[in-house]
Amino acid sequence: EPEVTQTPSHQVTQMGQEVILRCVPISNHLYFYWYRQILGQKVEFLVSFYNNEISEKSEIFDDQFSVERPDGSNFTLKIRSTKLEDSAMYFCASSPRASVPIGYTFGSGTRLTVV
Amino acid sequence: GQSLEQPSEVTAVEGAIVQINCTYQTSGFYGLSWYQQHDGGAPTFLSYNGLDGLEETGRFSSFLSRSDSYGYLLLQELQMKDSASYFCAVRDILTGGGNKLTFGTGTQLKVEL
Numbered sequence: 040e041p042e043v044t045q046t047p048s049h050q051v052t053q054m055g056q057e058v059i060l061r062c063v064p065i066s067n068h069l070y071f072y073w074y075r076q077i078l079g080q081k082v083e084f085l086v087s088f089y090n091n092e093i094s095e096k097s098e099i100f101d102d103q104f105s106v107e108r109p110d111g112s113n114f115t116l117k118i119r120s121t122k123l124e125d126s127a128m129y130f131c132a133s134s135p136r137a138s139v140p141i142g143y144t145f146g147s148g149t150r151l152t153v154v
Numbered sequence: 155g156q157s158l159e160q161p162s163e164v165t166a167v168e169g170a171i172v173q174i175n176c177t178y179q180t181s182g183f184y185g186l187s188w189y190q191q192h193d194g195g196a197p198t199f200l201s202y203n204g205l206d207g208l209e210e211t212g213r214f215s216s217f218l219s220r221s222d223s224y225g226y227l228l229l230q231e232l233q234m235k236d237s238a239s240y241f242c243a244v245r246d247i248l249t250g251g252g253n254k255l256t257f258g259t260g261t262q263l264k265v266e267l
Binding site for chain 1: 197199255258
């Protein structure tokens with residue numbers, strides 16, 4: 040079964056450092072997303088990406104965050120200057136056409152720990 | 155804005171039936187989904203309701219009442235492996251393309267012997 044892969048599975052970084060989280064969505068999917076989940080809390084929407092541009096972003100997705108699809112397969116989330124409160128599990132997801140009301144496929148996540 | 159409320163925790167015994175409720179307040183609504191998450195792992199899609207009524211997928215069923223802004227997930231013949239967090243999520247279609255899922259607060263289901 041096709042899957043979304045994320046690397047690394049766990050990243051520890053010092054406050055103020057830049058991190059790049061990587062994702063390989065399912066190959067024939069068109070829409071890509073980043074979500075985050077702070078430990079013990081709900082899954083929160085960060086950003087959606089389609090046709091090489093952001094289609095929506097949340098209030099969490101401020102100027103410190105950016106996304107990129109540098110080639111035909113990878114989808115990255117960059118945090119420019121990490122803060123302690125950025126510590127969370129970050130999930131990448133992809134979906135096919137918007138008209139298809141099936142679920143996203145989520146990756147296994149990257150646990151980001153900012154120290 | 156959007157908000158979805160679920161009970162924080164439900165406990166049931168193996169073999170039983172359990173219902174997890176979800177009430178929502180949303181500005182845009184194109185359906186209610188349910189996801190299962192084990193121990194902080196990837197949320198996995200369980201079920202989707204775009205219209206009122208019951209959808210059945212094996213041991214899992216999901217119900218939606220749009221007039222009541224309410225839905226539930228029904229799990230039958232509970233197994234120990236069903237112990238997980240369950241999230242309802244409202245689907246909104248983005249004008250820029252794609253779907254946006256807004257997740258509920260999550261319900262921790264504990265299945266006991």
